[in-house]
Amino acid sequence: MAKRNRAGKGTFAQRVGTFFLCALLTLFFIWLLDFLRDDVGNIEGPDRDTFYAELDQAPEELLKDLRRQQAEVTRQVQRKQGSQGDYKASMENARQVMQGMVDLKRLSIEQGVVFPPSDQEALAAATARFIAAQKQFETANGEITALNFQSYDLEDQIREQVVVVTDHRRPADELFEDAEETHELKTGFYKLAIQLPLFLLAAWLVSSRKQSPYRPIYLAALVATFWEVSVIAWEHFDREYFKYIAIITAIVITLGFLRYILANASKPPMELLLRRYRASYERCRCPICDFSLRRGSLREAVWTRKGPLTTAAAAPTDAEERPYTCPSCGTILFDSCNECQKIRHSLLPSCENCGAEHATEGAS
Ligand SMILES: [Zn+2]
Numbered sequence: 307m308a309k310r311n312r313a314g315k316g317t318f319a320q321r322v323g324t325f326f327l328c329a330l331l332t333l334f335f336i337w338l339l340d341f342l343r344d345d346v347g348n349i350e351g352p353d354r355d356t357f358y359a360e361l362d363q364a365p366e367e368l369l370k371d372l373r374r375q376q377a378e379v380t381r382q383v384q385r386k387q388g389s390q391g392d393y394k395a396s397m398e399n400a401r402q403v404m405q406g407m408v409d410l411k412r413l414s415i416e417q418g419v420v421f422p423p424s425d426q427e428a429l430a431a432a433t434a435r436f437i438a439a440q441k442q443f444e445t446a447n448g449e450i451t452a453l454n455f456q457s458y459d460l461e462d463q464i465r466e467q468v469v470v471v472t473d474h475r476r477p478a479d480e481l482f483e484d485a486e487e488t489h490e491l492k493t494g495f496y497k498l499a500i501q502l503p504l505f506l507l508a509a510w511l512v513s514s515r516k517q518s519p520y521r522p523i524y525l526a527a528l529v530a531t532f533w534e535v536s537v538i539a540w541e542h543f544d545r546e547y548f549k550y551i552a553i554i555t556a557i558v559i560t561l562g563f564l565r566y567i568l569a570n571a572s573k574p575p576m577e578l579l580l581r582r583y584r585a586s587y588e589r590c591r592c593p594i595c596d597f598s599l600r601r602g603s604l605r606e607a608v609w610t611r612k613g614p615l616t617t618a619a620a621a622p623t624d625a626e627e628r629p630y631t632c633p634s635c636g637t638i639l640f641d642s643c644n645e646c647q648k649i650r651h652s653l654l655p656s657c658e659n660c661g662a663e664h665a666t667e668g669a670s
């Protein structure tokens with residue numbers, strides 16, 4: 307009983323407040339450690355292009371040349387298509403003039419008037435223009451078809467050359483991937499070199515300062531550093547290994563909790579035990595076997611699930627100053643105080659009459 311916490315657990319509001327502040331603190335810790343992790347992670351890694359630069363550049367150059375040709379062909383096709391639009395416009399224009407002239411001519415024949423020679427010439431000129439534009443249009447069409455064939459051919463060549471270049475680059479890709487893996491591992495270790503000691507420090511504080519009022523802060527630090535270490539392991543180390551690390555950590559943590567719960571259940575800590583005893587005395591039941599506490603004025607009381615139904619106003623414990631042993635389990639529940647010789651609660655630490663402290667031991 308040397309380290310009994312006189313301050314107790316605090317009010318409900320204080321506990322809720324502590325919980326939320328600790329959750330907030332955990333988030334801030336994680337934030338801070340994230341910055342740290344990012345800064346370490348900014349170390350520059352290997353560059354793929356430098357690996358390619360050491361290869362023979364010929365296949366790459368050929369591919370570039372083919373792509374250049376392809377672009378040129380596309381450009382020409384676009385230009386021809388533009389001109390075709392122009393030819394089409396002149397054709398349409400000439401066609402309209404022709405149509406007008408033909409209509410005029412038909413009208414003059416119907417009216418028996420002579421079609422003027424100047425109009426005859428204009429009609430001939432329009433027809434010639436129409437035919438010329440049509441010819442140019444056709445020529446452009448032919449050229450576009452030829453260019454398209456060339457383009458398809460180039461496309462095939464490019465596709466083949468891409469395969470050649472990919473094969474050619476493969477050794478460089480492999481070297482680069484090796485270098486990158488090494489880099490990942492290296493940055494992972496750098497990050498761990500900062501975060502792992504923090505994690506271990508927090509774990510040590512949590513496990514060694516069990517009675518410290520600042521324990522929630524240590525717990526926040528432990529959760530934050532544990533999170534960071536897990537993230538680093540996930541980001542930098544081979545997933546194959548990580549899955550084992552993750553599952554083993556999960557098992558260890560679960561076992562830890564289970565051990566704590568089982569240990570509490572079989573041999574509860576003094577604080578928990580006292581809380582249980584207090585509650586039992588309050589309810590007028592034996593703290594050990596939960597049998598009703600038939601003592602003093604309660605001897606004749608009617609017992610319900612919630613406790614005794616008393617008609618007398620008298621408190622159950624000060625009615626009769628006599629030691630009391632539970633008739634069910636034989637535990638001494640009320641006994642005389644060593645100091646003042648009055649009757650006290652045997653399972654609680656202090657005498658209610660003189661305040662003398664008595665050693666309290668476990669249930670057995
Ligand atoms: Zn009992």
Ligand SMILES: [Zn+2]
Binds near residue numbers: 662
């Ligand atoms: Zn006493």
